[in-house]
């Protein structure tokens with residue numbers, strides 16, 4: 001499986017250290033339970049390996065990603081963001097996969113100026129400059145689809161009511177995403193559609209000012225890998 005880089009070696013050591021620290025803890029028990037009860041099909045896996053061993057199943061190794069079945073491409077896309085394996089696919093084809101994923105992604109847009117607009121948009125349909133269709137303001141926040149909190153917080157703010165610390169945090173996150181949408185328009189929408197990419201990460205990616213569009217997508221991928229890598233330990 002792929003060539004293990006120095007970086008991956010370091011990360012593996014880091015992971016082993018964490019395993020040692022939590023070996024006798026409840027979280028270890030729970031992680032094992034989740035792994036063996038929910039994530040892995042140990043019996044099914046054993047069956048497949050036995051059939052491969054007996055020659056009943058044959059393995060075809062495909063070297064050229066162009067020959068992968070469409071089913072395999074999203075899997076490769078899932079593996080690569082973890083950054084633990086050397087990309088099994090050339091950058092150009094990763095780029096196509098991530099580009100299409102981001103452009104087909106959906107964002108929930110809310111007007112922070114009038115509080116009257118809350119709508120879901122597909123990234124590829126976003127105009128260069130994003131405005132609230134109700135009041136024409138460019139102060140439009142972007143959040144994930146299931147976030148029902150932001151709309152309520154904006155409404156509360158419009159009524160001049162005091163926000164709880166939790167709500168203030170929500171409002172600030174919305175405000176910062178609106179700043180990015182206002183400054184970078186559609187480009188900010190593309191970045192914010194990345195997995196685990198909030199306004200803080202997005203502004204870092206957007207500030208890099210990449211002349212080439214491809215570089216923007218690669219930087220989003222990098223940010224997603226970082227998110228996946230840390231989520232593996234802390235989520």
Ligand SMILES: [Zn+2]
Nearest residue numbers: 111114132135
């Ligand atoms: Zn508005």
